[in-house]
Structure formats: C-alpha cells, structure tokens
Amino acid sequence: MLFNSLNFAVFLPIIFCLYWLVNRNGLKIQNILLLAASYYFYSCWDYRFLFLLIFSTLLDYFTGLKMEDAKGIKMKRFWFWLSVSVNLGFLGVFKYYNFFAESFVSSFGHFGIKLHASTINVILPVGISFYTFHGLSYVIDIYKGRIKPERNFVDYSLFVSFFPLLVAGPIERATHLLPQIKRKRAFDYSKAIDGCRQILWGLFKKVIIADNCAEYANMVFNHSSNYSGSTLVLGALMFTFQIYGDFSGYSDIAIGTAKLFGIDLLRNFAFPYFSRDMAEFWRRWHISLSSWFKDYLYIPLGGSKGNVWMRIRNTFIIFIVSGFWHGANWTFIIWGFLNALFIIPSIVMKTNRSNLETVAQGRLLPSFKELTQMVATFSLTVIAWIFFRSASIGQAFQVIRDIFRSSLFTAPHNPPRPVILLILIIFMAIEWIGREGRYAIENVGLTWPPLLRWSFYSVIIVFIGMYMQTGGSDFIYFQF
Amino acid sequence: MRKFVIRLLFFSGFCSVFYVVLILLYGTIVPASFAVNFNYFGGMGFTRQRFDEAAKLKNVDLVIAGSSHAYRGYDPRIFKKSGISMFNFGSSSQSPLQTKYVLDKYVTKLKPKLVIIDVYPILFGVDGLESQIDLISSGLIDKDIVALSFKINNIKLYNTLLFGAFNNQFHIKKQKVSDNEGDTYIPGGYVQSFRHLDFKKTRFKQSVIISATQLEAFKAGLEELRAQQINFVIIQAPFSRSNYTSYKNNDELDRIFSSLGEYYNFNKILNLPDSMYYDDSHLNQQGVNIYNAKLIDTLSKRGHFGKLAMAN
Numbered sequence: 001m002l003f004n005s006l007n008f009a010v011f012l013p014i015i016f017c018l019y020w021l022v023n024r025n026g027l028k029i030q031n032i033l034l035l036a037a038s039y040y041f042y043s044c045w046d047y048r049f050l051f052l053l054i055f056s057t058l059l060d061y062f063t064g065l066k067m068e069d070a071k072g073i074k075m076k077r078f079w080f081w082l083s084v085s086v087n088l089g090f091l092g093v094f095k096y097y098n099f100f101a102e103s104f105v106s107s108f109g110h111f112g113i114k115l116h117a118s119t120i121n122v123i124l125p126v127g128i129s130f131y132t133f134h135g136l137s138y139v140i141d142i143y144k145g146r147i148k149p150e151r152n153f154v155d156y157s158l159f160v161s162f163f164p165l166l167v168a169g170p171i172e173r174a175t176h177l178l179p180q181i182k183r184k185r186a187f188d189y190s191k192a193i194d195g196c197r198q199i200l201w202g203l204f205k206k207v208i209i210a211d212n213c214a215e216y217a218n219m220v221f222n223h224s225s226n227y228s229g230s231t232l233v234l235g236a237l238m239f240t241f242q243i244y245g246d247f248s249g250y251s252d253i254a255i256g257t258a259k260l261f262g263i264d265l266l267r268n269f270a271f272p273y274f275s276r277d278m279a280e281f282w283r284r285w286h287i288s289l290s291s292w293f294k295d296y297l298y299i300p301l302g303g304s305k306g307n308v309w310m311r312i313r314n315t316f317i318i319f320i321v322s323g324f325w326h327g328a329n330w331t332f333i334i335w336g337f338l339n340a341l342f343i344i345p346s347i348v349m350k351t352n353r354s355n356l357e358t359v360a361q362g363r364l365l366p367s368f369k370e371l372t373q374m375v376a377t378f379s380l381t382v383i384a385w386i387f388f389r390s391a392s393i394g395q396a397f398q399v400i401r402d403i404f405r406s407s408l409f410t411a412p413h414n415p416p417r418p419v420i421l422l423i424l425i426i427f428m429a430i431e432w433i434g435r436e437g438r439y440a441i442e443n444v445g446l447t448w449p450p451l452l453r454w455s456f457y458s459v460i461i462v463f464i465g466m467y468m469q470t471g472g473s474d475f476i477y478f479q480f
Numbered sequence: 481m482r483k484f485v486i487r488l489l490f491f492s493g494f495c496s497v498f499y500v501v502l503i504l505l506y507g508t509i510v511p512a513s514f515a516v517n518f519n520y521f522g523g524m525g526f527t528r529q530r531f532d533e534a535a536k537l538k539n540v541d542l543v544i545a546g547s548s549h550a551y552r553g554y555d556p557r558i559f560k561k562s563g564i565s566m567f568n569f570g571s572s573s574q575s576p577l578q579t580k581y582v583l584d585k586y587v588t589k590l591k592p593k594l595v596i597i598d599v600y601p602i603l604f605g606v607d608g609l610e611s612q613i614d615l616i617s618s619g620l621i622d623k624d625i626v627a628l629s630f631k632i633n634n635i636k637l638y639n640t641l642l643f644g645a646f647n648n649q650f651h652i653k654k655q656k657v658s659d660n661e662g663d664t665y666i667p668g669g670y671v672q673s674f675r676h677l678d679f680k681k682t683r684f685k686q687s688v689i690i691s692a693t694q695l696e697a698f699k700a701g702l703e704e705l706r707a708q709q710i711n712f713v714i715i716q717a718p719f720s721r722s723n724y725t726s727y728k729n730n731d732e733l734d735r736i737f738s739s740l741g742e743y744y745n746f747n748k749i750l751n752l753p754d755s756m757y758y759d760d761s762h763l764n765q766q767g768v769n770i771y772n773a774k775l776i777d778t779l780s781k782r783g784h785f786g787k788l789a790m791a792n
Binding site: 020187189192193196417418419420454455457458459461462465466467468470 | 488517638
C-alpha cells in the first residue's frame with residue numbers, strides 16, 4: 001500500500017477515526033489497533049514477509065529481556081551478539097547474498113579461475129533495512145545500558161512496526177519513540193492540522209516533483225550512451241530533484257501521518273540542497289540514518305577523537321557502510337566513497353561544523369559567498385548522485401565522460417515540458433522561503449486570512465491532480 | 481477531534497469548489513501546453529457528427545464498430561451499391577471497452593442484421609484512455625460514459641470529464657470535427673480522404689500484449705450480440721505492410737480472434753501498395769474502394785450479404 005495510493009487514502013481515515021474513537025478505552029486498545037493496522041499495511045505488499053518482521057521483532061524483544069536478566073557479562077554479550085548476528089544475517093541473505101557471491105566469482109575470474117556462483121532468487125522484503133536498524137538500535141542501547149528493555153510486547157512491536165515509518169523510515173530510536181508509545185495520547189488539534197499540512201507537502205514532493213523528474217531521469221539513464229552532454233546534465237539534475245522529492249516527500253507523509261496519531265517522529269530532511277558544505281549536507285540529508293551511523297558506528301570507532309588519520313579512516317568507513325546499506329551494488333559503495341572524499345577536507349581543516357545554522361537566517365536572499373558555496377555543494381552532490389543512479393560503475397563513468405563533450409553546449413534532447421520546469425522553480429522557491437521551518441509550508445500563510453490560506457492549499461491539490469504522473473510509481477527508498 | 485473533522489469537511493468542500501473552478505480555467509484560458517492531466521481537445525475524427533447522426537438512425541442492415549480503422553475503412557456508399565445500408569460507429573482509438581459501450585448503447589437497439597467488429601490488435605493492449613477522452617471531448621457524456629471512466633480510472637479522464645460535463649451545459653468550448661486536412665465526413669459515419677502521407681517504412685518490432693480487461697470487455701460485447709441473436713464477424717482491416725509486419729505475434733493474435741467468432745484478417749487476404757494508404761495505419765479512398773469490394777465479395781461468399789440481400 002503506497003502512501004500516494006487510493007488504498008491509503010481510504011485506510012488512513014478509517015484507522016484515524018477508529019484510533020481516536022477507542023481513545024476512551026485506554027492506551028492499550030489504541031496500541032493494539034495501531035499494531036494491527038501496521039501489520040495489515042505491511043502485509044499489503046507481501047503477507048509472507050510479515051512472518052519475517054514478526055520473527056525479527058520477537059528476536060529483539062526476547063534478546064533484550066535476556067540481556068537484562070543475564071547473570072554475567074558473558075551471557076549478556078552472548079544474547080547481544082545473537083541478536084546482532086541474526087539481524088545482520090537476515091539482512092545479508094536477503095539483500096547482499098547475491099552481491100557477495102557474484103563479486104567473489106568475479107574476483108577469482110580476474111586471476112583466470114572460473115567459478116560458478118550459486119545465486120538465489122530472493123525478493124527483498126520491503127523495509128528490511130529500516131526495521132533491522134530499529135531493532136539493532138534497541139539491542140545496542142540495552143547492551144550499552146542506555147535503556148531498559150521493554151516488557152510489553154505490543155508496545156515493543158509497535159515501536160518496530162508503526163506503519164508510517166515501517167517501510168522507509170525515519171529510522172527511530174527506542175529512546176525517542178517508545179516513551180511516546182507508552183504515554184497516553186490526547187487528540188491535539190494543532191498537531192493534527194500540522195500533520196495534514198505536512199502530508200500535503202509530502203504528496204506534492206512525491207507526486208509532482210519526484211515522479212515528473214523521474215520520467216526524464218529514467219529516459220536519460222536508461223539509454224545514457226545515446227544522449228548529448230547537456231541532456232546528461234539535465235538528466236542528472238532531474239534525478240537529483242527526483243530523489244529529494246521522493247524520499248523527503250515520503251518522510252513528510254510519514255511524519256505527518258504519525259502526527260495524526262499524536263506521535264512525533266524524528267526529522268529526516270532539513271533542506272539539504274541549501275547546504276554550504278558537504279558536512280552540512282550530511283547533517284540535513286536522511287538525518288535519521290546519518291545520526292544512526294554516527295551513534296552506532298562512527299563514535300564507537302573513535303569518532304572525531306584521535307589523530308587526523310583516525311578521523312579520515314572513520315569517515316570513510318561510515319560513508320562506505322552507508323553506501324552499502326543502500327544496496328548491493330558497487331555504485332552505492334562508490335557513491336559513499338565519493339561523499340567521504342568530498343567531506344574529508346572539512347574534517348581535516350576542522351571546518352565541518354562551521355555551518356550549523358540555516359543559511360541566510362532571517363534574510364530573504366543569501367550573500368554571494370553563500371550562494372557560491374551552495375552551488376558548489378549542490379554540484380558535488382549531483383556528481384555523486386550520478387553513481388547512485390547508474391546501473392553500473394561503467395555507466396556512471398560513461399555519463400561523466402560524455403558530459404564533458406562539445407555537446408554540453410547544445411540544447412538538451414527532448415527536454416521536460418516547460419510547465420514542469422516552472423513548477424520545479426516554484427517548488428525550490430517555496431522550499432527556500434520555508435527553509436527555517438521543519439518542512440517548507442509549515443509556516444507559509446499562517447498569518448494570512450483563512451480563505452487565502454485554504455486557496456494556497458487548494459492550489460497544491462489542484463496541481464497534484466493536474467500534474468501527477470498517471471502511471472504511478474513506487475518510492476525509491478522502498479528498494480533499500 | 482470534532483472541530484478537526486468539521487474543519488476538514490469544510491476544507492474538502494472548499495477545495496472541491498476550488499478544483500472545479502480551476503479546471504474550468506484550464507479548459508478555457510490556460511494554454512493547452514500548461515495542462516498535463518487535462519485534454520478537452522474537442523474530439524476528432526468527426527465523432528460528434530457521427531454520434532449525432534446515429535441518434536436519429538432507424539433501420540440499418542450493417543453496423544461497423546472499431547477504431548479509426550473502422551471510420552476510415554468502410555465506405556457506406558460502396559455498400560449501398562451492393563444494396564446494403566450501413567452505419568459506421570468507429571471512433572478514434574476505440575478500444576474494446578468503448579466498443580462494448582457502442583454495442584450496448586446503439587447497436588443492440590438498432591438490431592442490424594450484421595455487425596462487423598473491426599479489430600486493431602494494439603488497442604487490445606491499451607487502457608482505453610485516449611478513446612474515452614475523445615468521446616468525452618466530443619460532448620458524449622452519459623451515465624455509461626461516467627461509469628466507464630471510473631472503470632478506466634485515470635485523473636486525466638476525471639479532469640476532462642469534469643470540464644466536459646460543465647461544457648455540455650454552458651457550451652464554452654466548441655467540438656472540433658477533425659485535425660486532418662483533406663478529411664470529409666460522409667453520412668453513414670465514414671471519413672473520406674484521398675491523401676497519401678509519407679510514412680516511415682521501418683518500425684520497431686513489438687508484440688501486442690493483450691490486456692485482460694480489454695479482452696473481457698470484447699468477449700462481453702460479443703456475448704451481448706449473441707444474446708440478442710445479432711450476427712457478427714470480426715475483421716482486421718488492412719494496414720501498411722511495414723506496420724503490420726512490425727508486430728511479432730500476429731499469428732497468435734489471429735488464433736485468439738478466430739477463437740472468438742468468425743474472423744478475417746485482411747492483412748493476409750489483401751496486399752495493397754503503400755500508395756493506397758493515408759498513413760501507415762489507415763487506408764485512403766483508393767484503398768477503401770479495393771478493400772470494401774473484396775470484403776463484400778468475401779462475406780457474400782460466406783452467405784452474409786446473400787442473407788441481407790434476400791431480406792431486402
């Protein structure tokens with residue numbers, strides 16, 4: 001069940017009404033209802049994978065309890081490593097087995113040794129990377145003594161499976177979400193309205209921006225060797241906006257939906273394309289994953305402590321692992337490597353925390369320096385996205401090589417409709433205006449007369465109806 | 481909670497009105513290039529004239545249903561010479577979903593002695609959107625068209641339908657007749673053209689993948705004719721060699737159509753030169769003259785027109 005589907009438009013109001021109707025019967029019933037709804041939501045993709053989700057939930061629930069009850073450190077460590085290895089084992093089998101098998105055979109092939117890989121035909125269970133990371137953060141936090149295990153199985157299951165975040169995040173932490181699940185929730189009018197507004201903006205980003213940009217990006221990347229330099233640049237730009245619209249749109253819908261149930265999820269995007277350096281970009285892009293890697297990998301490795309070589313090593317490790325998390329393909333690993341490469345200068349010069357505030361705070365326009373920094377950072381991300389989008393490393397290099405030909409200075413082939421480009425410009429203008437909020441239209445029009453404000457929201461809805469791609473499409477991050 | 485629900489309902493009402501108003505603006509003053517999911521182009525292929533004429537139709541021996549292959553491929557004047565009165569219900573890109581609509585609404589009421597269902601295989605693989613927009617754009621909106629629009633379920637269709645319903649009441653935008661130079665509407669639903677456009681002689685090879693929905697609609701239409709005891713034949717009118725041979729699964733398609741009723745593929749019966757085509761998909765008048773003569777001959781030998789002649 002996609003967020004941008006008619007099924008979800010029916011599902012959400014039903015669950016919303018039932019949820020607040022049973023409010024007087026207590027928190028327990030509300031949580032059971034949400035859990036049942038979440039399992040139904042997940043089973044709409046493939047009910048068979050529901051068993052995997054339940055197994056993963058049971059594993060982390062019981063190992064959490066066992067760690068707490070363990071008599072000595074050895075037993076505690078045993079239960080901890082059991083959970084970690086089974087979780088990563090599942091992820092490895094479903095997501096990475098074929099990659100490792102094929103890479104193994106290919107590497108022997110370079111030495112003239114022919115091996116046959118036994119690949120398995122598996123479908124990647126939707127959301128496995130996300131709920132595995134939920135579970136891992138929970139067991140790591142218990143092992144480190146940061147939290148106590150949750151004894152209520154329904155509450156813990158809801159933490160793992162809460163439907164708005166189940167298939168593509170944000171990746172939550174037990175310290176943030178579990179207390180909200182256990183706390184009695186009263187209907188908050190302002191929060192619900194805010195949630196609706198965020199859902200609307202998320203839909204706009206997904207249905208209008210991402211899907212329309214995807215059409216051109218797919219055309220270019222599916223036959224990249226046929227196109228001129230200017231077309232390849234436009235294709236890369238379109239993918240840059242596609243992936244932002246797609247994933248941040250999904251996150252907005254997820255966060256907005258959770259607000260309707262009185263739950264706040266972690267923020268996942270903070271206008272990353274307005275970043276002045278790569279370090280700022282990574283504080284603003286897929287925040288819940290970046291902070292996960294920071295807390296559970298970068299800091300345990302030593303973080304920013306130690307000499308410069310340690311910091312460089314740690315940076316490369318987390319970016320390469322982050323790339324690998326995205327998928328079993330060398331293109332993602334190179335994408336992670338490139339991002340590490342781009343961020344290293346600021347780590348070495350210790351300027352990685354120089355842009356913590358929102359750009360041009362309190363001003364309408366950026367300074368020339370800020371504008372230059374933003375354009376430079378944006379260009380680096382576009383180069384990295386070429387690797388992310390390409391089917392192979394060979395294709396990525398072909399695209400980059402072909403960009404720098406004389407055809408770069410010709411008109412792009414079959415460009416998107418002018419109206420789509422115009423909407424893209426309007427979208428970025430709204431994002432710029434709203435960059436100090438949690439999402440672009442959070443504060444837009446709040447002081448306007450209601451009729452004008454409603455007209456603004458209605459225009460967004462009309463635009464969705466008028467410019468949405470009629471074929472429909474999945475969210476990119478579902479594959480991860 | 482109560483305040484929230486009431487507010488949401490009010491906003492839904494406001495937004496619905498706003499939506500309708502903006503759709504009307506898109507239909508009237510916004511340039512067509514700015515409208516992606518909206519296409520009230522006013523119809524093409526003389527659909528409006530054809531269906532206006534059909535509304536007054538009383539008795540007819542032969543009825544044709546199908547796409548532009550039908551309305552450009554069967555000339556009532558040629559059939560008249562053989563003593564057969566005929567009406568052509570073809571419409572642009574008419575897929576089996578719309579053919580069923582035509583059969584239900586017009587043909588089964590006219591009770592013709594024979595129905596020719598012209599099949600253009602590629603239209604068995606589409607969603608029916610283009611043809612539906614043509615019908616709506618031509619001002620043909622009734623409860624069956626609305627129901628069929630919901631079945632096709634496409635936002636472009638809903639937007640166009642919304643404007644179409646309004647336009648039928650207030651006549652803001654006129655229906656067009658045809659976009660093509662040299663086309664003439666001939667009473668009886670036929671579109672005549674003597675032109676021959678230069679067309680590509682090579683095409684990508686492709687297979688037609690038949691949609692289950694379209695096949696189901698096609699079978700339902702045939703069942704309806706059988707139930708009404710109306711004779712029918714399924715015919716594939718000829719189209720250019722380059723176009724026909726670009727389909728890799730023609731034999732498989734022939735088997736499917738043959739299994740559904742009496743079927744003739746005139747791409748295998750006739751081999752017309754390119755000069756007899758208007759474009760790579762449609763016959764011009766020279767081609768129609770030859771094709772219709774051959775068709776009458778073929779069907780006469782099978783006793784179809786013999787039966788009609790006896791009845792006349």
